[in-house]
Amino acid sequence: MPIDMANDKHEPVPRLDDTDVAILKYLAEDARLSQRAIARGVGMSPPAVADRIARLESLGVIEGYRARINYGLLGRALTVVVGIASERSDNQRELAQQVVEIPEVESVDLVTGALDLQVRLRVRDQAHFNEVYFDRLLALPGIRHTETALVLYAYTPDNFADRVLTSLTPPEEP
Numbered sequence: 001m002p003i004d005m006a007n008d009k010h011e012p013v014p015r016l017d018d019t020d021v022a023i024l025k026y027l028a029e030d031a032r033l034s035q036r037a038i039a040r041g042v043g044m045s046p047p048a049v050a051d052r053i054a055r056l057e058s059l060g061v062i063e064g065y066r067a068r069i070n071y072g073l074l075g076r077a078l079t080v081v082v083g084i085a086s087e088r089s090d091n092q093r094e095l096a097q098q099v100v101e102i103p104e105v106e107s108v109d110l111v112t113g114a115l116d117l118q119v120r121l122r123v124r125d126q127a128h129f130n131e132v133y134f135d136r137l138l139a140l141p142g143i144r145h146t147e148t149a150l151v152l153y154a155y156t157p158d159n160f161a162d163r164v165l166t167s168l169t170p171p172e173e174p
Contacts, residue, residue, distance in 0.1 A: 014059045019044065021165050023052055024061070028161030031065040076104075076122040079151035080129055083115035087142045092116045095142045104132045115147065 016024075019042055026038045039049040056062045071077070084099070086092050092110055096117055100108045106120040119137075123129045133148070157163060 011060075014061060016061070016168065018169055020052060020056060020061075021169050023049060024056065025162055025165050027053075027062065027065075028159055028165065071122050075124050078123045078125055078129060079106075079154065080121045080123060080133075081149045081151060082119040082121065082133070082137065083111075083147040083149075084117040084119060084143055085114065085145040086116045087144045089116070091142050095140065098140050099137065102132065102136050104128075 022042045023038055026033055026041055035046045035049045035053065038053075039046045042049065044052075053062065071079075084095070086095050096108045096110055099105055099117065099119055102121075104121045104123050106122050108120075109118045110116065111118050121129065121132060123132055137143070138146070
């Protein structure tokens, strides 16, 4: 799977009106909502909402629809974050592409600072982590140093998308 390099581009921010933002809020809360239900919520016809959603998809604002998975219930209860310092600065993207191919890797971020990559792994247990870390991750060429942290608990907002979308609409005047 290729790494998303969308942040490398300085594309103009698409113009969104209040209806676009409202539709995005509904989809961010529950992407399984029907267009009819969204239409009722925003006061439009279902075909008009379908057109808006298609426009938001074509602009790249909506990148896809996903289920939120409980990995613990799938036998991947242990989350480990591995920071990687690469041998050379010019091979960071290539190294990231290789790391992301490891099936247990949830994400790879190129970061600034003492480390070059931040890797999030989902594994069954300590033995599984050892296998992934020593046999697959450290076997990749170009890794100079790693720092590993066990995730004790991950705090995430209920709906980060709603926070961002709310910041796009000006507050109502009294």
